[in-house]
Amino acid sequence: MKYRVPPRGVSLILGFASALALIGCGSGVVPASIGSGSSGSSTGSTGSSTGSSGSSTGSSGTTTPNTVALAGMIQGGQKPIVGASVSMYAAGTTGYGTGAVSILNGSTSVVTDAKGSFSISSYTCPSATSQVYLIATGGDAGSGENSRIVLMSALGNCGSIESSSTVNMNEVATVVSVYALSQFMTPGSTAVGTSATNVTGLVNAFQTAANLVDFYAGTLRSTTLAANGTIPQSTINTLANIVAACVNTTGNTTACSSLFSAATPQGGSAPGDTLAATLDIALNPGNSVSALYNLIPSNSPFHPSLAGAPNDWTISVEYTGGGLNYGQLLAIDGEGNVWVPNAIDPGTISEFSPTGAALSGTTGFRGGGLSYPQALAIDTTGNVWAANEGNSTVSEHTSGGTPLSGSGFTVPGPTKPFALALDAAGNVFTANGNNTVTKLNSSGTLKATIVNGGLDYPYAVAIDSSQSLWVANYGVSNSVSRFSNTGTPVSTTASTGGGISGAVGVAVDAHSNVWVANFNSSSVSQLNSAGTPLSGTGFATSADVSAVAIDGSNTVWAANTDGSISHLASNGTAISPATGYVSAGATGEVGIAIDPSGNVWTTDNYVNSIFEYVGAASPAVVPLQQAVKNKQLGQRP
Structure with a gap:
């Protein structure tokens, strides 16, 4: 197995019926008001x-x-x-x-x-x-x-x-x-x-x-x-x-x-x-x-330099190593370390420092039941949770990569969990391919199997500040379901409209609005906290979208299947160009996350790399569970 084919991949190869993952103090003078700062370059x-x-x-x-x-x-x-x-x-x-x-x-x-x-x-x-x-x-x-x-x-x-x-x-x-x-x-x-x-x-x-x-x-x-x-x-x-x-x-x-x-x-x-x-x-x-x-002088002092105008002026760094192998939905821990699930079997997890140094050796962290892990979530103690599509389990590892979950915490039935999220209490919710959502407690014990509410091939899950669940449905209904924390559906039917088309990612902003990644459309969709669509036919991105994240200024970032990333204001207005921001080595972005320095990180499993867009976003509260717990979604730490 390699790339997640429908949603995490760059093209929809299988029909919906078989759309499974193929991969899966001092004192002193205050600085004078001179001007705002920026950056420079050199040899x-x-x-x-x-x-x-x-x-x-x-x-x-x-x-x-x-x-x-x-x-x-x-x-x-x-x-x-x-x-x-x-x-x-x-x-x-x-x-x-x-x-x-x-x-x-x-x-x-x-x-x-x-x-x-x-x-x-x-x-x-x-x-x-x-x-x-x-x-x-x-x-x-x-x-x-x-x-x-x-x-x-x-x-x-x-x-x-x-x-x-x-x-x-x-x-x-x-x-x-x-x-x-x-x-x-x-x-x-x-x-x-x-x-x-x-x-x-x-x-x-x-x-x-x-x-x-x-x-x-x-x-x-x-x-x-x-x-x-x-x-x-x-x-x-x-x-x-x-x-x-x-x-x-x-x-x-x-x-x-x-x-x-x-x-x-x-x-x-x-x-x-x-x-x-x-x-x-x-x-x-x-x-x-x-x-x-066009301002570059003919006798420019620094080389090598670009031979023509770039797509944009972002500075992006490509990192390899750490056992990267078909990386999927990444997560950032409280120290700013980057964690990536590698969708192979047996599965592995890669860890990188805030400066991209591989911390997980050459093969990644193993054990704990990892099998085609699709997504990670990190709790406030630093433990790392993984959704294993391959064997319908959830794995837990320490911040040092030691497995804590034996052969995996069982998610009952052939569930094929594609994504997971943590609430303020540390409960783990998985979005499963069998039209269920599973709730485990922080010890990995089953608490509830959630059904109904319009679930239709649930592919992603997010928790809002009130601890409610939002589930992106990749199925033909093109919808988002909402549940209370105990699993009670808010409605018998899911929310539709707003341009939702192949919903594969979901994130909640500072105003409890819900953003949806559309894998079958070059757009993201927005719903308000009641599930009412706010985005018309969808807010345009440069390509089909694999994942979405919210930064500390409550703006929206999308990982796109053509290798670009898109940046939108909280009202859906494009901030990035129509082509998105592009890193030279990127081919098809899968996951996206914002760290506490404001760097944007993406996974790209076609080249087994991760990319860092330096200082491109507003710093975010990490891990995401901390933001949920402190009601700081879409806010700076």
């Missing part, structure tokens, strides 16, 4: 260490003085920037895009010399794990003073800064820093910050930046740190070249005004500096794609 260099998941404290905690000099160089393109002001900040932990403080001792900035070099004689870490970054403003890159220059380097843990090394800040470092941290920045300020409840997401975002670029060399890595990730060097370098076209001028030039005009978000204000422009591009990657590409 490659090889990385050699492994990635890790991160949880850490932010800018609060015991201060840690560091009197060892930190030296560096600021460059525009490959030219030194003379007279630039360099500031050093610790990211805040009191709110998104706020709370950052200067940590330099004795001054708020230092100035680069005739060679573009700077030296920081002393700084104080609010804590060893405070997340630290550098900002460079102004200076002369060779054409004259340019007040539009603002560059950035995301250094990470304050206590881990390599004081014996030299930081090299340029457009590449800027692009990567801004993309990774975009969801923790606010237009109009250089401040970086997160909420007190999402420090993990911030730490992971800094790690994501370091996974792509060597900030001491100022160059892109040839691969990610664990050597299993393909970095889109040409895309990042092209973005860096676009920014460099403005940096290497006096600022009041066509190069800068054209950049700011092209980067202006629809209905928004124009950026006023290179960091603000980069942030606007990162947050609006489908905006003015060709116009931005």
Whole structure:
């Protein structure tokens, strides 16, 4: 067995009757309001260490003085920037895009010399794990003073800064820093910050930046740190070249005004500096794609670069390894680790760190009754639950991959569970191919077999904040059923309309609206909390849809069968282009999930890879059960 053929696959090969899965604190000066940030690009260099998941404290905690000099160089393109002001900040932990403080001792900035070099004689870490970054403003890159220059380097843990090394800040470092941290920045300020409840997401975002670029060399890595990730060097370098076209001028030039005009978000204000422009591009990657590409100077400094305008300006990384083998519906745990079920028999589960490092060896985690697992759900203790279509069981593994379910918790009858979801109490609900939904308690014991309510080949299940169940029916009725938590149907018939066609995925947003992935139509559908359709004939996506997810700003993400992903506002208006966002190596996306840093992750079993769209979405509460329990669906942590 390979790809799930009807819904999780890219084409409907079997008729409905046989549509089974074939695969299956410190003190200091607050950053000045200069502009919004973004990211940059550069040339490659090889990385050699492994990635890790991160949880850490932010800018609060015991201060840690560091009197060892930190030296560096600021460059525009490959030219030194003379007279630039360099500031050093610790990211805040009191709110998104706020709370950052200067940590330099004795001054708020230092100035680069005739060679573009700077030296920081002393700084104080609010804590060893405070997340630290550098900002460079102004200076002369060779054409004259340019007040539009603002560059950035995301250094990470304050206590881990390599004081014996030299930081090299340029457009590449800027692009990567801004993309990774975009969801923790606010237009109009250089401040970086997160909420007190999402420090993990911030730490992971800094790690994501370091996974792509060597900030001491100022160059892109040839691969990610664990050597299993393909970095889109040409895309990042092209973005860096676009920014460099403005940096290497006096600022009041066509190069800068054209950049700011092209980067202006629809209905928004124009950026006023290179960091603000980069942030606007990162947050609006489908905006003015060709116009931005046409700004590349003939003597562009960073290579390799794109030979033509891309589909969009997302930065996506492709990861392999970890035993990936026909990956299906993935899930994110509380640390931001990515878990993927591999639909083979015996089945396996792959785990990746927030930076894409494989944590499950070369073959994945085994046991516990895994057999063609189709979907995963993770509970608030970190245990991983899998729906096994192959043997009609549910498996449970610890966060370390140790099986807890023997040969599998039995789902009575030839049920063929395709998906599962967890309620606030830890009960497990599976959507089964025999027109039932099964409820198990957190120990794997059967509590109820749910029937009626219009169930018609149920293929996906979601829990809303009131703990009610919503079930997507792939059958000929093209419908969604709703049940109370005890299994009582809300209606004898399921909800239809709104363009539902081949319902294979379901998600609930912050307003208890229900979103449906349509496998037989290039669209998603929306129902309100009463099951009334809100989407007319469906909201358009770039291709048929395999899965749907809601991010922390209550916007909608769809995994599409042509390898693209689509992004829609909460009213169904398209945010992404008509073609969606596209990663170079993607062929047919199966699952989609949002992590606490705002990265979008997808599975693609045709190439046995997972893809990360860096900083593309608003951070989400993870695991999903935590959002259900805390009534935080569609909200940031």
